[in-house]
Amino acid sequence: MKSNAIERARAKLNLTMDVLEVQADGYHSVKTVMQTVEFADTVRYIPGDLGIRAQSNLPWLPTDVKNLAVRAAELFARAAGIKIGGLIMIDKQIPVGGGMAGGSSNAAAVLRLLNREYNVGFTSKELEKLSEKLGSDVPFCVCGGTVLAEGRGEKLTELRPVPSCSVVICRPDFFVSTPELFTAIDSLKITAHPDTAGMLEAIEKGDINAIARRVFNVFEAALPGRQAKAVSIVKSMMLDMGALASSMTGTGSAVFGLFGDTDEAARAVTIFIKEGYSAWLTRTSPRQEL
Numbered sequence: 497m498k499s500n501a502i503e504r505a506r507a508k509l510n511l512t513m514d515v516l517e518v519q520a521d522g523y524h525s526v527k528t529v530m531q532t533v534e535f536a537d538t539v540r541y542i543p544g545d546l547g548i549r550a551q552s553n554l555p556w557l558p559t560d561v562k563n564l565a566v567r568a569a570e571l572f573a574r575a576a577g578i579k580i581g582g583l584i585m586i587d588k589q590i591p592v593g594g595g596m597a598g599g600s601s602n603a604a605a606v607l608r609l610l611n612r613e614y615n616v617g618f619t620s621k622e623l624e625k626l627s628e629k630l631g632s633d634v635p636f637c638v639c640g641g642t643v644l645a646e647g648r649g650e651k652l653t654e655l656r657p658v659p660s661c662s663v664v665i666c667r668p669d670f671f672v673s674t675p676e677l678f679t680a681i682d683s684l685k686i687t688a689h690p691d692t693a694g695m696l697e698a699i700e701k702g703d704i705n706a707i708a709r710r711v712f713n714v715f716e717a718a719l720p721g722r723q724a725k726a727v728s729i730v731k732s733m734m735l736d737m738g739a740l741a742s743s744m745t746g747t748g749s750a751v752f753g754l755f756g757d758t759d760e761a762a763r764a765v766t767i768f769i770k771e772g773y774s775a776w777l778t779r780t781s782p783r784q785e786l
């Protein structure tokens with residue numbers, strides 16, 4: 497294999513996010529339309545002698561099996577029946593704990609990269625199946641695109657790609673624990689759910705305005721007061737600055753805005769940064785085959 501194999505690990509958004517009942521395995525069944533964006537981490541693999549380690553530009557990220565990318569490499573080696581060792585170098589751009597599947601996307605990138613570099617020849621379906629062991633968002637991250645995810649997130653239905661549009665991501669400065677937010681939602685009587693059927697129809701028609709009208713995340717209602725306020729402020733700012741729609745992604749805390757006009761989106765990023773937020777300009781990104 498090459499000495500410096502490289503793979504982009506793109507972030508995801510949830511255009512709709514609905515939580516249904518608790519499954520027998522303790523996970524919640526979800527119904528969510530997921531969308532990949534161009535905003536990405538970069539994953540490099542440098543083969544070495546023994547063991548697999550990770551290293552990144554964030555000194556506090558785990559370098560051992562606590563890092564999902566390392567677990568992905570170990571799982572891949574076992575499934576492929578090969579011995580591998582080396583360094584996974586991650587250039588982290590996707591905010592950690594932002595609800596953008598950064599860790600899951602790194603793990604999926606490792607699977608794609610090793611599959612290619614070691615000529616193992618797993619199909620995307622096989623990698624998705626394998627990756628269920630790593631986390632609920634990892635199967636989606638194997639190919640990404642525009643997808644309806646059900647079950648605990650592993651039952652994927654590929655959808656027509658959404659019309660390409662600019663996306664602004666802004667991260668209010670708080671950290672959300674995914675398991676805690678799933679638990680919080682159990683104790684609430686959630687009455688407002690996304691119109692997933694309407695979203696699927698809008699995507700099939702390629703109607704960006706109809707898509708925008710149906711953007712909705714049930715987790716926003718489960719946030720504690722101060723965090724809910726922070727999200728609502730960022731959403732209002734997005735809409736005031738010209739977004740067609742705005743919502744928190746996944747269990748947060750990142751908020752995205754869909755923009756029809758790239759100049760407006762770029763101005764929004766400048767304003768968010770001036771206001772002291774972390775913010776990024778990106779675009780929707782289609783499915784990527786292996």
Ligand code: C5P
Nearest residue numbers: 523524526631632633648649674675678
């Ligand atoms: O699958 P993953 O490891 O990403 O999930 C993290 C945690 O989020 C789980 O341990 C569980 O508490 C919660 N979760 C859930 N239902 C899902 C996905 C995640 O309850 N569908």
